[in-house]
Amino acid sequence: MKQYGIMITRQRKWMLYLLAILILGAGFTPYLRIFLGLLLGSIISFYNLYILQKKIYDFGEAVVKKQSVKGLGTVSRFAAVALAVIIALQYEDYFSVKAVIIGLMTSYIVIVIDFMVFKSKD
Template sequence: MPEFRVMYNRQRKWIFYLLSFYVLGWGFTSYKTIFLGLILGTCFSFLNLWMLVRKTESFDKAIAKGKKVRSLGSLQRMATAAIAVIIALRYPQYFQIIYVVLGLMTSYIVIMIDYFYHALHVHK
């Protein structure tokens, strides 16, 4: 499980880099609603990644102890994504919904890029 935590730390670092890039884009460009949508979606995406890691660790501990596991929290992650979309729909003058959805997919894109990067460089 420590390697799982190392992967999460790498992915967290890349998401924070993206968030800092989005904040700079919000601050220095005229595309405020686009970058705010990306920021909102990416923040909720990071929250979803954190919840997934937490649930996976508890899943691993429960399996090691031989206990039954309820779920990995898919409904909870869908609900947080729905909250982000509701916020974007409630305040369309600040957020563009398409970019909120793209931001929500950020953690999954970072996970895939991280996997392919380490599969190519580590397994050479």
């Protein structure tokens, strides 16, 4: 589980770097709607990544202890995505809906890139 903890920390760090870049993009470029949409989607994606990592850790602990296993929080993650889309649709002057949807995928992109980079080192 130690290696899993290192992977979690690494992925969260990359997501925070990405969020910082999006904040800079929103502040210093003329594409405010796009960067705000990406930022909103990425924040929800980061929240979903956190929930998923926590649930997977709890799942692993329950399996090791031979306890009953609870779900992986799919409903709460879908609800967060729905909330992001509703916010984007309600405030279309501030958020690009397409950018929000792209931003919702950022944690999965970070996971895949993290896997490819650190798998190639092994």
